[in-house]
């Protein structure tokens with residue numbers, strides 16, 4: 043079996059490529075970065091280093107890479123493959139759908155009967171649907187029928203923390219990961235790949251997707267944004283701060299109550315999941331920087347993402363959401379100069395004020411109670427930031 047994975051970054055090499063190789067697939071990466079594609083073709087293998095109380099190194103052999111613009115080679119690979127997976131960043135799904143359109147048309151001509159699955163592995167709700175829609179836009183009836191008959195488009199939830207690490211590596215493409223992983227795939231939409239090692243094939247994905255996006259990614263973003271504001275560098279440091287931990291635990295309680303009510307998920311099981319997440323956040327071997335976890339706040343604070351989705355759900359269910367609003371407010375205070383998207387938000391705040399920025403980025407109604415709560419939290423956080431800065435200056439003066 044052949045697999046083609048778009049995006050040979052942290053999750054591509056450290057999780058998806060890793061599991062596909064373990065399942066017996068021959069893995070070919072596709073990446074927009076020429077240097078990365080060259081390195082993969084030079085070394086042809088890499089190590090996955092597990093960072094936990096016990097550390098392990100596993101070699102992933104026989105990998106190769108194709109640069110995104112190597113048109114002929116890419117078409118050949120798409121025509122021949124059994125599986126396409128992607129972890130390129132949710133913002134790139136639509137353009138990748140446009141790129142895949144002619145390549146899948148070539149497959150329809152040259153290999154029409156062979157079934158295929160395409161699975162997007164991004165931190166977003168129903169990412170494969172976004173990709174599929176961009177492929178279907180403009181498709182004629184014949185191509186549409188071909189895709190429906192032959193190509194599966196299952197959505198998935200992917201969970202493994204793969205940080206940027208600076209530890210000594212044998213080769214530049216080695217990657218470090220946590221020991222936990224979970225990959226849930228929509229069973230009913232799979233056409234050709236029902237036995238990927240480590241995958242849980244589930245009938246109803248939405249509860250798994252929302253549980254992961256709200257409880258892991260939402261809480262992680264809260265740690266990143268409040269942690270940055272309080273002057274921390276790493277997730278494992280910030281989670282030991284009393285205020286941050288209290289806020290994250292309150293965030294978990296609010297979001298898990300909403301998940302329990304919406305999906306009838308077992309509450310003790312959700313609480314155990316949240317407890318386990320705290321232990322994963324405490325993993326100091328990962329040295330996971332807040333900048334990585336908080337990157338691109340425009341996306342993370344958007345209407346359908348990890349923070350505003352649970353906020354809206356709590357609001358709809360008439361449940362409390364103060365900690366979620368606090369996490370969102372912290373996102374608006376994330377003025378890290380190294381992140382252009384964070385700077386875009388700061389420009390919005392400068393141009394039109396905080397309420398305007400919240401409406402523009404989250405799509406929430408400015409006069410709603412949710413926005414009033416976020417603004418209140420934002421003011422409190424700016425005050426907290428000033429006290430932290432005063433304390434830092436006082437310490438420096440001693």
Ligand SMILES: NC(=O)C1=CN([C@@H]2O[C@H](COP(=O)(O)OP(=O)(O)OC[C@H]3O[C@@H](n4cnc5c(N)ncnc54)[C@H](O)[C@@H]3O)[C@@H](O)[C@H]2O)C=CC1
Pocket residue numbers: 048049050051052053054072073074075078110129130131132134138163164165200201202203204205
């Ligand atoms: N790192 C993690 O722990 C996890 C990340 N994810 C998701 O996986 C996706 C990738 O994240 P990371 O691997 O951390 O990022 P990364 O930045 O390490 O890797 C992304 C890779 O995609 C490549 N790329 C970007 N645009 C491309 C395009 N149009 N075509 C082909 N390649 C392209 C980049 O050159 C890079 O090598 C994101 O959506 C992220 O939310 C999901 C679960 C865990």
Ligand SMILES: O=P(O)(O)OC[C@H]1O[C@](O)(CO)[C@@H](O)[C@@H]1O
Pocket residue numbers: 165200201202203204258259260262263334335336337338
């Ligand atoms: O990859 P994104 O969506 O920018 O967000 C970073 C988040 O994704 C992860 O890298 C993996 O879920 C988390 O470690 C972190 O919460």
